[in-house]
Amino acid sequence: MIKLAIVLPCYNEEEVLRESARRLAGLLGQMEADGRISPDSFMLFVNDGSRDATWDIIAALHAADKRVRGLNLARNVGHQAAIMAGMMTAKDWADAVITIDADLQDDLKAIPKMVDEFARGYDIVYGVKVQRTADPLLKRLSAVAFYKLQARMGVESVYNHADFRLMSRRALQMLSGYKETNLYLRGLIPLIGLDSTTVPDVISERCAGHSKYTLAKMLSLALDGITSFSVKPIYCILWLGLAFILVSLGIAVYVVHAIMAGTAVPGWSSLILSVWFVGGVVLLSVGVVGAYIGKIYKEVKRRPLYNIKEVLGGE
CATH class of the missing domain: 1.10.287 (Helix Hairpins)
Structure with missing residues (x-):
């Protein structure tokens, strides 16, 4: 059976962590009962230099459930680098790694589908947003504009895909060979070239808290995405x-x-x-x-x- 790791980058997410861990624990248990994953599958919370009680909660969750693991970064390095840290750590512990934001706005029902596609031989499975009504109108419009701008600039990426994806250990080993400081995973991972597919991702409301991805951070990510992959x-x-x-x-x-x-x-x-x-x-x-x-x-x-x-x- 597949040993699965679910990596969740966290920055000041004390309001959602317990609920996220509860829902993911239930999902892991269900997939284990269905024979999709092995009993030693786990979730890895990556604390990206949070200023609140995020790391203390992760430690408490780990003490209560060994399927919860934690990675505490020395300082805040940003969303993309935190995801990279989690993937590079988990790749030595699991057969496949899924990355998803700690707020669990991405569709948890897509995770078993990702695992099934991995079992069929795909090394990379992208979660593609098919419904974003839970997102604010401005965010939806700016995201569509950005994806179209990327395409016109010649950046190879998956339309309407963020950072919800499954990658095999082989794909992660190849990704580790890319030593870029200006990290933009949505453009970098398609360059690996292994067999990939997509599953639908229906976005839902946050269960608590508010998004830490400000407009300034989104614009910075957009600039990185274009200047890192297009001249x-x-x-x-x-x-x-x-x-x-x-x-x-x-x-x-x-x-x-x-x-x-x-x-x-x-x-x-x-x-x-x-x-x-x-x-x-x-x-x-x-x-x-x-x-x-x-x-x-x-x-x-x-x-x-x-x-x-x-x-x-x-x-």
Whole structure:
């Protein structure tokens, strides 16, 4: 039978942890009774530098149920790095690892389907959102816009998939070979190339608490997703520069004609407008190039993504 690990990144999730552990324990028990997974399957809660009682609750849950394991990171490293820490730790303990957020808004009914697809030979199974009515309207619209922008930028990813997925130990071993500091798992995992499939994921309301994924964090993730896997923004700057050269040639022709015809009138407004517009485009272009240089700066330092402070279970 399959030994399954369920990895849950946690940041200030004290309000939902007990309920999440209860529901997952019931699910593990049901799948064990159905013969899908082995009795030593477990859930691994990754504490991403929480400021509340998240780690204390994880420790208490572990003491009450050995199927609950804990990974305490030394500091807050972000959602993507916390998921990576959990997967890289759990890959040595299990045949397959499922990642899911601790709020359990993703569909738990999809987990047995993922396990079944893994048993059929798929190394990667993506949970794809088919219904997001529980999400705020702004989040739904921005997510759709982002997925479409990714596709236009040439980023290979699974449409409407976040970080709810199953990966085999073989896939995780291959993923461990990618030593990127600017981590964007949704674009990185499809590059592995192993056989994959999808299962439907119906999003539900949080049982308690509120989302820790702020607009700023979502925008930062979107920027990482594009700049880590596409150089099209750089080429957009190139084409924009060529367009400005053509416009300037047209203006030069107009100015020469106006001088020869004696209709040239000195204009302060048009000059200032042009200066501000071109200056804004130049600054924007420098900013895009700077973002890429900044990512190179981070990559060449080769700093570790995370440091593990404490582990509960898996001895």
